[in-house]
Amino acid sequence: MATHYLSVEQVEMTFATKGATTNVLKDINLAVERGEYISIIGHSGCGKSTLLNIIAGLTESTSGAVILDGKEVNAPGPDRSVVFQNHSLLPWLTVYENVSLAVNKTFSRSKSKAERHEWVLKNLDMVGMSHALSKRPAEISGGMKQRVGIARAISMEPKVLLLDEPFGALDALTRAHLQEEVMRIQDELGNTVIMITHDVDEAVLLSDRIVMLTNGPSARIGEILDIDLPRPRNRIELADNPNYNHYRQEVLRFLYEKQRKVENLAERREKAVPTNAAKKARA
Amino acid sequence: MTTSTRTETFHKPTFNAGPALIRLRDTLVKNVLPPAVILALLLGIWEMLCSSPTAALPPPSQVLSDTWELIVNPFYDYGGNDKGMGWQILASLERVAYGYLLAVVVGISLGVLVGQSTWALRGLDPVFQVLRTVPPLAWLPISLAGFQDSTPSAIFVIFITAIWPIIINTSVGVRNIPEDYRNVARVIRLNGAEYFTRIMLPAAAPYIFSGLRIGVGLSWLAIVAAEMLIGGVGIGFFIWDAWNASMLSDIVLALVYVGIVGFFLDRIVAFIGNCVTRGTTQS
Numbered sequence: 125m126a127t128h129y130l131s132v133e134q135v136e137m138t139f140a141t142k143g144a145t146t147n148v149l150k151d152i153n154l155a156v157e158r159g160e161y162i163s164i165i166g167h168s169g170c171g172k173s174t175l176l177n178i179i180a181g182l183t184e185s186t187s188g189a190v191i192l193d194g195k196e197v198n199a200p201g202p203d204r205s206v207v208f209q210n211h212s213l214l215p216w217l218t219v220y221e222n223v224s225l226a227v228n229k230t231f232s233r234s235k236s237k238a239e240r241h242e243w244v245l246k247n248l249d250m251v252g253m254s255h256a257l258s259k260r261p262a263e264i265s266g267g268m269k270q271r272v273g274i275a276r277a278i279s280m281e282p283k284v285l286l287l288d289e290p291f292g293a294l295d296a297l298t299r300a301h302l303q304e305e306v307m308r309i310q311d312e313l314g315n316t317v318i319m320i321t322h323d324v325d326e327a328v329l330l331s332d333r334i335v336m337l338t339n340g341p342s343a344r345i346g347e348i349l350d351i352d353l354p355r356p357r358n359r360i361e362l363a364d365n366p367n368y369n370h371y372r373q374e375v376l377r378f379l380y381e382k383q384r385k386v387e388n389l390a391e392r393r394e395k396a397v398p399t400n401a402a403k404k405a406r407a
Numbered sequence: 408m409t410t411s412t413r414t415e416t417f418h419k420p421t422f423n424a425g426p427a428l429i430r431l432r433d434t435l436v437k438n439v440l441p442p443a444v445i446l447a448l449l450l451g452i453w454e455m456l457c458s459s460p461t462a463a464l465p466p467p468s469q470v471l472s473d474t475w476e477l478i479v480n481p482f483y484d485y486g487g488n489d490k491g492m493g494w495q496i497l498a499s500l501e502r503v504a505y506g507y508l509l510a511v512v513v514g515i516s517l518g519v520l521v522g523q524s525t526w527a528l529r530g531l532d533p534v535f536q537v538l539r540t541v542p543p544l545a546w547l548p549i550s551l552a553g554f555q556d557s558t559p560s561a562i563f564v565i566f567i568t569a570i571w572p573i574i575i576n577t578s579v580g581v582r583n584i585p586e587d588y589r590n591v592a593r594v595i596r597l598n599g600a601e602y603f604t605r606i607m608l609p610a611a612a613p614y615i616f617s618g619l620r621i622g623v624g625l626s627w628l629a630i631v632a633a634e635m636l637i638g639g640v641g642i643g644f645f646i647w648d649a650w651n652a653s654m655l656s657d658i659v660l661a662l663v664y665v666g667i668v669g670f671f672l673d674r675i676v677a678f679i680g681n682c683v684t685r686g687t688t689q690s
Binding site (some may be wrong): 183204212214 | 457587588591593594595596597601605606609610612626682
């Protein structure tokens with residue numbers, strides 16, 4: 125078991141809300157190799173973000189363990205940096221400062237001040253944001269914010285890069301553009317990536333493997349699909365590729381035939397993932 | 408707990424001094440003309456109402472002629488309490504400064520504690536809710552008894568008046584720090600002190616400053632009342648003294664000064680808040 129770079133072993137998650145307990149995740153086992161790009165897909169509310177948070181260490185699982193590079197994960201840290209869905213840049217810091225806050229903290233001992241400065245610039249350059257170093261998040265577009273979020277995450281040189289629906293809040297064109305950037309960066313750096321998504325095309329285009337979660341409660345891994353498409357991938361060429369269409373169909377079939385949603389989505393979400401308001405009410 | 412009130416008080420449109428003269432003229436017409444007209448009208452009505460010989464209160468023209476000596480000569484000092492209006496106000500401001508600064512330090516600290524710790528919230532909140540309804544002057548006898556001296560008693564009254572809105576706003580601000588910012592801090596592994604300065608203070612600053620603004624207004628309200636009772640040099644006792652000497656015009660002049668100083672105190676705190684919280688609002 126310990127031979128895998130990242131392994132999720134028997135993870136189970138139960139939330140207690142208003143007296144009732146909800147089992148969100150059950151029997152999750154997943155092995156990820158170094159340099160792999162994994163997508164986790166499933167209907168909203170099935171617990172995929174919860175799974176990502178458990179891997180990140182932001183949420184503690186009820187039972188089971190996450191082991192990264194031979195060490196058990198039990199707290200968040202820069203070796204599992206997260207790109208949050210809503211970018212989560214700190215609005216009072218400039219683009220440069222948002223990244224340098226992470227870099228200065230992560231490499232406070234291993235890099236000199238000048239090296240850290242160079243490193244911030246290099247990472248912002250990699251996402252094409254060198255032109256906006258002194259801008260604040262409010263002054264740049266949604267796509268640019270997410271670029272900075274990605275720069276912040278990769279600047280920490282994580283062992284695993286965790287993407288939580290990173291393109292969900294963006295318009296289709298910007299999303300396509302950023303997907304290309306992420307492919308290019310991953311090609312360049314060889315990061316191990318786990319991405320949460322609900323977009324079938326995105327999952328097939330970017331991933332080496334797609335992990336499909338069944339509907340909650342007690343969501344488990346339904347199927348794992350290997351995507352054997354040559355890299356670098358090009359969305360226009362792939363549109364005519366029979367394999368690509370076959371993979372798409374597989375995922376669509378899983379989501380819309382085997383795991384068709386019948387319940388009201390909002391209700392389900394309420395049950396599965398306690399909202400902030402619910403958390404406060406409990407506290 | 409409304410979050411929508413957060414930005415309103417802080418972001419009034421400011422005018423860039425661009426093409427200077429026209430802009431200046433427009434600003435004058437827009438912002439100075441209306442209050443000037445209203446003021447002239449009110450003074451006119453007052454003059455009419457009080458110009459009959461049997462009127463109980465002096466009309467503005469008489470106030471001006473009666474108090475001309477005080478207006479043109481604000482910094483005379485004939486010993487004892489017989490000092491110019493400038494000295495009187497400065498003495499009051501000094502008391503307010505001590506009491507208010509103390510309230511800022513203690514209030515923000517307690518607010519952070521209550522905002523961070525649910526236990527502290529449960530324990531302290533009922534105490535705060537009861538104590539904050541006690542009128543400022545009700546504290547005066549007991550603080551006179553405790554301190555055996557009028558100056559610390561006045562400062563204590565300011566302190567106890569100003570502290571409640573500061574505590575309550577700070578704690579609301581700290582509790583409303585978005586979960587995302589906490590998560591970012593956890594992934595980067597900011598320690599307690601770094602979290603406090605880099606995330607908590609900037610994120611809660613808009614709330615803190617609205618508390619500080621309410622606090623400075625309340626402390627100026629309280630000082631006038633407190634000084635009426637404790638005597639000595641100060642604008643409050645000046646009013647009381649003038650009342651005992653039946654110098655109604657002096658009272659009117661003092662009220663004008665009190666109002667103007669209170670206005671500027673509010674503006675100063677708002678200005679500092681504007682500078683500090685620039686860019687801290689949500690993007």
